[in-house]
Amino acid sequence: MHPQRKQRLQMVVFIVVAASLAVGLLLFALRGNINLFYPPADIAAGKAPVGQAIRAGGMVRAGSVVRAPDSLKVQFVITDYAADLTVHYEGILPDMFAEEEGAVVAGMLNDQGELMATEVLAKHDENYMPPEVAETLHPKVDAQHRGGYGQ
Amino acid sequence: MWAWFHKLGSPRWFYRISDLCLPWLTVAGLLFLVVGVVWGLLFAPPDYKQGNSFRIFYLHVPTAVIALVGYYVMAIAGAVSLIWKMKLADIVMKEAAVIGALLTFLALFTGAVWGKPTWGTWWVWDARVTSMLILLFLYIGVIALNNAFTHPEQSGKACAVLSLVGTVNIPIIYKSVDWWYSLHQPATIKFTERSTIHPDMFWPFVVITVGFYVLYAVALMFNTQTAILEREYRTQWVRDKVQQ
Numbered sequence: 001m002h003p004q005r006k007q008r009l010q011m012v013v014f015i016v017v018a019a020s021l022a023v024g025l026l027l028f029a030l031r032g033n034i035n036l037f038y039p040p041a042d043i044a045a046g047k048a049p050v051g052q053a054i055r056a057g058g059m060v061r062a063g064s065v066v067r068a069p070d071s072l073k074v075q076f077v078i079t080d081y082a083a084d085l086t087v088h089y090e091g092i093l094p095d096m097f098a099e100e101e102g103a104v105v106a107g108m109l110n111d112q113g114e115l116m117a118t119e120v121l122a123k124h125d126e127n128y129m130p131p132e133v134a135e136t137l138h139p140k141v142d143a144q145h146r147g148g149y150g151q
Numbered sequence: 152m153w154a155w156f157h158k159l160g161s162p163r164w165f166y167r168i169s170d171l172c173l174p175w176l177t178v179a180g181l182l183f184l185v186v187g188v189v190w191g192l193l194f195a196p197p198d199y200k201q202g203n204s205f206r207i208f209y210l211h212v213p214t215a216v217i218a219l220v221g222y223y224v225m226a227i228a229g230a231v232s233l234i235w236k237m238k239l240a241d242i243v244m245k246e247a248a249v250i251g252a253l254l255t256f257l258a259l260f261t262g263a264v265w266g267k268p269t270w271g272t273w274w275v276w277d278a279r280v281t282s283m284l285i286l287l288f289l290y291i292g293v294i295a296l297n298n299a300f301t302h303p304e305q306s307g308k309a310c311a312v313l314s315l316v317g318t319v320n321i322p323i324i325y326k327s328v329d330w331w332y333s334l335h336q337p338a339t340i341k342f343t344e345r346s347t348i349h350p351d352m353f354w355p356f357v358v359i360t361v362g363f364y365v366l367y368a369v370a371l372m373f374n375t376q377t378a379i380l381e382r383e384y385r386t387q388w389v390r391d392k393v394q395q
Contacts (some may be wrong), residue, residue: 008234012315019316035332036277057332094271096200104334121270126339129349130207131197
């Protein structure tokens with residue numbers, strides 16, 4: 001290789017390595033802030049600020065969803081299987097919201113350590129399969145989703 | 152050893168070869184895309200949880216994948232133009248930026264369309280969506296930087312350096328869903344283990360993705376040809392071509 005080209009190749013490698021290093025260090029320093037939400041275990045440990053808008057995320061605990069009969073108020077528990085967090089919300093939940101599914105909620109913690117949510121988002125997983133296959137794999141889970149699917 | 156490489160760098164040679172390939176590639180790409188889209192949207196089974204809204208997968212994932220791969224195409228072309236001062240590589244880099252920006256926009260747009268019925272929001276500032284937005288800005292940055300110079304010959308170095316610096320974003324986008332808590336789910340299509348998608352749903356995706364790759368190559372070649380004619384208008388062979 002021509003020495004001048006070799007020098008320019010070294011410069012190209014240097015640019016890529018230096019940029020990666022700089023951004024890598026930056027992201028490492030910011031690692032906590034890039035997370036979209038706190039898991040319930042962090043909130044239970046007091047790592048999340050009280051009286052400030054935060055997001056929490058986890059699985060909606062089976063059997064924990066309680067709807068008010070006369071309003072849009074709903075209460076449920078999200079869990080990371082290490083700690084639980086009770087969430088209060090008033091509004092329409094996303095179609096994909098279900099027990100034993102992921103959810104991300106935004107709101108503020110109250111004095112009892114419960115989250116007063118202003119927004120509830122459903123988090124779905126990376127598994128895709130036809131309904132028949134799901135039925136043979138997990139008959140129970142599928143029955144639960146029957147209502148929501150195909151609307 | 153380098154003879155073929157330097158030959159590849161000749162705009163005239165590239166123009167001739169791509170003229171030969173383009174009709175075939177266009178037909179093949181469209182065929183794959185049409186077969187894949189009809190298969191995926193009409194015949195593939197619906198998802199057990201998401202029903203039919205899962206089908207946006209068939210447009211969202213290929214556009215996003217090629218938006219990322221296209222960035223490497225642009226950055227490698229940029230590196231070649233920096234090291235070898237190859238005019239063709241400079242043109243390819245700049246044309247890849249335009250197509251990449253379009254694909255990134257489509258990936259964000261289809262993601263928003265998918266997010267609304269599944270997540271309950273069309274936009275969220277999580278690591279995946281935000282890093283993808285940064286990718287769009289990087290592409291737009293390369294385009295803007297190129298336009299900031301009067302002559303395309305002068306902007307090559309600046310655009311190439313920006314492209315190279317931006318490559319750091321690609322692994323970040325790819326790993327963002329594993330490194331941080333995000334609303335976006337982890338990857339379905341995996342290289343090292345089994346993909347978590349049923350084969351009946353997976354094969355139409357493969358066909359569409361092949362179609363997207365081929366049509367990406369077609370778009371890049373076609374745009375490069377046009378740019379060659381514009382840049383080389385003083386040369387005899389371009390004048391002959393235009394007069395035909």
